[in-house]
Amino acid sequence: MSEKENNFPPLPKFxxxxxxxxxNFSDEIPVxxxxxxxxxxxxxxxxxxxxxVNLVACLAWWIxxxxxxxxxxxxxxxxLFSPCAYVCWFRPVYKAFRADSSFNFMAFFFIFGAQxxxxxxxxxxxxxxxxxxxxxxxxxxxxxxxxxxxxxxxAIMFSMSAAMIAISLVKxxxxxxxxxxxxxxxxxxxxSGTWRNPPSREAQYNNFSGNSLPEYPTVPSYPGSSGQWP
Numbered sequence: 001m002s003e004k005e006n007n008f009p010p011l012p013k014f015x016x017x018x019x020x021x022x023x024n025f026s027d028e029i030p031v032x033x034x035x036x037x038x039x040x041x042x043x044x045x046x047x048x049x050x051x052x053v054n055l056v057a058c059l060a061w062w063i064x065x066x067x068x069x070x071x072x073x074x075x076x077x078x079x080l081f082s083p084c085a086y087v088c089w090f091r092p093v094y095k096a097f098r099a100d101s102s103f104n105f106m107a108f109f110f111i112f113g114a115q116x117x118x119x120x121x122x123x124x125x126x127x128x129x130x131x132x133x134x135x136x137x138x139x140x141x142x143x144x145x146x147x148x149x150x151x152x153x154x155a156i157m158f159s160m161s162a163a164m165i166a167i168s169l170v171k172x173x174x175x176x177x178x179x180x181x182x183x184x185x186x187x188x189x190x191x192s193g194t195w196r197n198p199p200s201r202e203a204q205y206n207n208f209s210g211n212s213l214p215e216y217p218t219v220p221s222y223p224g225s226s227g228q229w230p
Contacts, residue, residue, distance in 0.1 A: 073130025
C-alpha cells in the first residue's frame with residue numbers, strides 16, 4: 001500500500017508549507033460513526049468562527065470605550081485556540097474512531113471536557129478575559145448600545161458552542177462505553193506504545209484475515225459425491 005499523502009490543512013500551492021495531517025472521513029472512519037465525527041469537525045470550525053467574531057466584537061468594545069487589552073487577548077485566543085483545538089481534541093477523536101483507540105478516547109474526553117469549561121467561561125464573559133460574553137455585553141449597554149449589540153453575537157455563539165460540546169461529549173462517551181471501552185484498555189495502549197501510531201481498522205482487519213483464513217487451491221471432493229452440487 002502506498003503511503004497516504006497529507007491533505008490538511010489545504011494550503012495554496014504558492015505557500016512553501018505542506019499539510020500536516022491526512023484526513024478522509026469516508027476512507028478512515030467507520031460508516032456508522034462518520035456523521036458524528038463530521039459534526040465534531042464542523043463544531044471545531046464553528047468554534048474557530050466564534051473566535052473570529054469575538055475578535056471583531058472586542059474591537060467594537062475597544063472603539064466604544066473599553067480596554068484594548070481585550071482585543072489583544074482575543075487576537076491571541078484566535079491564533080492559539082484554533083490550531084490547538086484541532087490538534088488537541090479533534091485529532092484524538094478522529095484517531096479514536098479510526099483505530100478504536102482507548103487512549104485517544106481518554107485524551108479526547110479529558111481535553112474536550114476542559115474545552116467545555118473554557119467555552120462556558122468565555123460565554124459568561126468575565127472582564128479582561130478577551131471574550132465578549134453575556135456579562136461584558138449586557139453591562140456595556142450603558143456605555144455604547146451599538147458596540148454592546150455587536151458584543152452579543154459572540155456571547156450567543158459561545159453559548160451555542162458550549163451546548164454542542166456537551167452534547168458531543170455525551171454521545172461519544174455513550175458509544176465508547178457501549179463498545180466496552182475502559183481506562184484499563186487505555187493504560188494497556190500506553191504501556192505497549194501503540195497509542196503513538198495506532199493501526200487503522202482496515203489494517204487490523206487485513207492483518208487478521210491474512211493470518212487466519214486458510215487457502216484451498218481446489219474444491220475438496222468428498223466420498224459419495226460427483227463433485228457437483230445436487
